[in-house]
Amino acid sequence: xxxxxxxxxxxxxxxxxxxxxxxxxxxxxxxxxxxxxxxxxxxxxxxxxxxxxxxxxxxxxxxxxxxxxxxxxxxxxxxxxxxxxxxxxxxxxxxxxxxxxxxxxxxxxxxxxxxxxxxxxxxxxxxxxxxxxxxxxxxxxxxxxxxxxxxxxxxxxxxxxxxxxxxxxxxxxxxxxxxxxxxxxxxxxxxxxxxxxxxxxxxxxxxxxxxxxxxxxxxx
Amino acid sequence: xxxxxxxxxxxxxxxxxxxxxxxxxxxxxxxxxxxxxxxxxxxxxxxxxxxxxxxxxxxxxxxxxxxxxxxxxxxxxxxxxxxxxxxxxxxxxxxxxxxxxxxxxxxxxxxxxxxxxxxxxxxxxxxxxxxxxxxxxxxxxxxxxxxxxxxxxxxxxxxxxxxxxxxxxxxxxxxxxxxxxxxxxxxxxxxxxxxxxxxxxxxxxxxxxxxxxxxx
Amino acid sequence: xxxxxxxxxxxxxxxxxxxxxxxxxxxxxxxxxxxxxxxxxxxxxxxxxxxxxxxxxxxxxxxxxxxxxxxxxxxxxxxxxxxxxxxxxxxxxxxxxxxxxxxxxxxxxxxxxxxxxxxxxxxxxxxxxxxxxxxxxxxxxxxxxxxxxxxxxxxxxxxxxxxxxxxxxxxxxxxxxxxxxxxxxxxxxxxxxxxxxxxxxxxxxxxxxxxxxxxxxxxxxxxxxxxxxxxxxxxxxxxxxx
Numbered sequence: 001x002x003x004x005x006x007x008x009x010x011x012x013x014x015x016x017x018x019x020x021x022x023x024x025x026x027x028x029x030x031x032x033x034x035x036x037x038x039x040x041x042x043x044x045x046x047x048x049x050x051x052x053x054x055x056x057x058x059x060x061x062x063x064x065x066x067x068x069x070x071x072x073x074x075x076x077x078x079x080x081x082x083x084x085x086x087x088x089x090x091x092x093x094x095x096x097x098x099x100x101x102x103x104x105x106x107x108x109x110x111x112x113x114x115x116x117x118x119x120x121x122x123x124x125x126x127x128x129x130x131x132x133x134x135x136x137x138x139x140x141x142x143x144x145x146x147x148x149x150x151x152x153x154x155x156x157x158x159x160x161x162x163x164x165x166x167x168x169x170x171x172x173x174x175x176x177x178x179x180x181x182x183x184x185x186x187x188x189x190x191x192x193x194x195x196x197x198x199x200x201x202x203x204x205x206x207x208x209x210x211x212x213x214x215x216x217x218x219x220x
Numbered sequence: 221x222x223x224x225x226x227x228x229x230x231x232x233x234x235x236x237x238x239x240x241x242x243x244x245x246x247x248x249x250x251x252x253x254x255x256x257x258x259x260x261x262x263x264x265x266x267x268x269x270x271x272x273x274x275x276x277x278x279x280x281x282x283x284x285x286x287x288x289x290x291x292x293x294x295x296x297x298x299x300x301x302x303x304x305x306x307x308x309x310x311x312x313x314x315x316x317x318x319x320x321x322x323x324x325x326x327x328x329x330x331x332x333x334x335x336x337x338x339x340x341x342x343x344x345x346x347x348x349x350x351x352x353x354x355x356x357x358x359x360x361x362x363x364x365x366x367x368x369x370x371x372x373x374x375x376x377x378x379x380x381x382x383x384x385x386x387x388x389x390x391x392x393x394x395x396x397x398x399x400x401x402x403x404x405x406x407x408x409x410x411x412x413x414x415x416x417x418x419x420x421x422x423x424x425x426x427x428x429x430x431x432x433x434x435x436x
Numbered sequence: 437x438x439x440x441x442x443x444x445x446x447x448x449x450x451x452x453x454x455x456x457x458x459x460x461x462x463x464x465x466x467x468x469x470x471x472x473x474x475x476x477x478x479x480x481x482x483x484x485x486x487x488x489x490x491x492x493x494x495x496x497x498x499x500x501x502x503x504x505x506x507x508x509x510x511x512x513x514x515x516x517x518x519x520x521x522x523x524x525x526x527x528x529x530x531x532x533x534x535x536x537x538x539x540x541x542x543x544x545x546x547x548x549x550x551x552x553x554x555x556x557x558x559x560x561x562x563x564x565x566x567x568x569x570x571x572x573x574x575x576x577x578x579x580x581x582x583x584x585x586x587x588x589x590x591x592x593x594x595x596x597x598x599x600x601x602x603x604x605x606x607x608x609x610x611x612x613x614x615x616x617x618x619x620x621x622x623x624x625x626x627x628x629x630x631x632x633x634x635x636x637x638x639x640x641x642x643x644x645x646x647x648x649x650x651x652x653x654x655x656x657x658x659x660x661x662x663x664x665x666x667x668x669x670x671x672x673x674x675x676x677x678x
Contacts, residue, residue, distance in 0.1 A: 068379035
């Protein structure tokens with residue numbers, strides 16, 4: 001190979017890349033928290049809610065799970081303004097992430113809820129607890145413990161998928177990489193560095209979530 | 221200015237959908253072949269081979285598919301080879317798919333009781349023979365559902381090829397949007413077409429999984 | 437006046453009628469043992485009393501509350517009607533004490549401290565004072581079932597329904613649970629038990645109910661009924677299990 005990799009030329013842009021990194025991290029954290037809240041509500045609606053609500057949630061889940069994230073993003077950012085709903089790049093990115101993770105976590109949490117033995121629910125009801133109290137104190141706790149690994153994987157998948165928000169000019173890590181590449185034309189070096197950055201972030205997130213899981217579910 | 225009717229938009233999208241399907245099929249089948257090779261390496265109990273596959277999988281599962289597309293697109297060019305978006309997309313999607321399929325299949329292989337390995341090695345079968353005649357026939361039964369399920373991810377993954385300029389369904393949608401300024405209609409149709417491609421596969425995967433659970 | 441009154445209750449699962457007009461009166465302080473073959477409808481009857489199952493016709497009134505379909509104030513009903521299950525159904529993510537404290541704090545809005553005092557009291561009653569902070573997975577089956585009894589007692593129920601509570605236990609663990617139930621009976625707790633423990637039914641029960649094909653086939657004072665079963669079905673049943 002006659003070409004020489006020149007990573008030194010990336011140095012002047014460290015602040016751009018750092019900004020992108022922080023953006024990606026914040027985007028991931030916020031959409032994880034809100035997305036799982038949406039997923040919990042969705043799963044509760046599908047398992048404990050009235051039938052019509054469960055069907056609406058099912059349609060939402062299937063629509064999101066069977067279309068690419070980039071199309072969802074474009075639909076929100078380019079399509080919704082046609083209906084009079086104009087969103088900034090950043091808000092559109094956050095919204096798309098939440099909607100996406102919300103659908104996946106609905107399915108994951110629902111599976112967890114359905115894995116809780118029916119007898120536990122009956123025991124809770126027999127203690128005069130309401131459906132929602134049973135859900136909150138008995139079912140969700142056990143469900144989350146069971147699906148925590150699957151949910152963790154999904155969070156990392158969504159984090160990596162967030163690279164796509166650069167396509168509507170939300171200023172994440174990939175956007176930063178595109179910006180640097182357009183300035184110094186060291187495409188390969190930039191993308192390699194940023195890819196490794198994502199890899200590190202994914203590994204870090206995984207260990208962090210594992211440690212967090214040990215703290216939350218310390219019992220037993 | 222050129223006028224686009226609803227049918228013009230739809231027919232243009234459907235033409236581009238062919239490329240989404242072709243790219244998906246190639247990525248899925250090539251990825252499957254590479255994945256099978258990697259599966260043998262990953263379960264071989266030969267340390268260097270296992271290490272290689274572990275790092276390979278870690279990289280392709282731990283970085284964004286979009287980055288992988290960029291790396292192939294710009295990386296191959298460094299060797300002085302002219303890269304088309306088509307070639308970069310095919311390569312990146314193949315490697316990406318293979319990493320996920322290897323991990324899915326490894327889980328299925330590991331679900332086979334240890335006694336099967338012990339029994340078959342007691343019959344003097346070699347590692348390859350054990351896999352070929354004893355383990356894979358059993359593992360493949362439980363592998364069908366998650367494999368079909370992952371094919372949905374492959375179809376959705378091909379949408380990213382649009383970013384490096386490959387004209388498939390998503391790219392066609394962007395181009396039609398620029399020409400018609402009807403983003404709501406165009407992206408609704410794009411989403412609907414993806415849904416029609418993916419949903420039957422998702423549904424099928426779920427059905428097979430349910431049947432397996434009943435059989436158990 | 438009876439504490440639980442069951443009038444001509446009928447219940448079907450699809451085409452299969454499991455309760456074909458059951459009537460029973462249970463007074464305060466009664467210890468009712470319901471026996472019968474599996475499939476005779478005894479567990480279903482028990483589950484109808486606290487509204488875990490609905491029934492198609494007839495009526496059940498428990499502690500003055502009519503148990504009837506969706507309009508029933510099930511929460512009020514279940515505050516006074518406790519239930520213990522064959523499979524214990526302890527909540528695995530909570531300790532023994534937390535299992536007991538959950539309903540009082542959530543349903544009755546009792547303070548944590550007060551609930552813990554109650555938990556200590558009821559767990560002492562079932563002989564598990566030293567296991568308050570153990571998780572269900574750390575307890576034997578017999579201990580788990582005693583925690584489950586304590587969990588129901590913490591709500592101060594007026595009636596306790598026991599659904600084959602020793603059937604899932606290893607034989608050597610059955611007695612520790614029965615002793616607890618016997619003590620409750622002696623203290624005057626109203627109990628309705630579906631059970632296969634014939635000796636226990638005879639010695640502790642104040643009333644025996646033999647169910648057969650979805651009906652009360654024979655009932656009376658346990659010692660008398662066991663000594664002289666009137667119907668051939670009960671004779672046969674007692675002959676088999678006794």
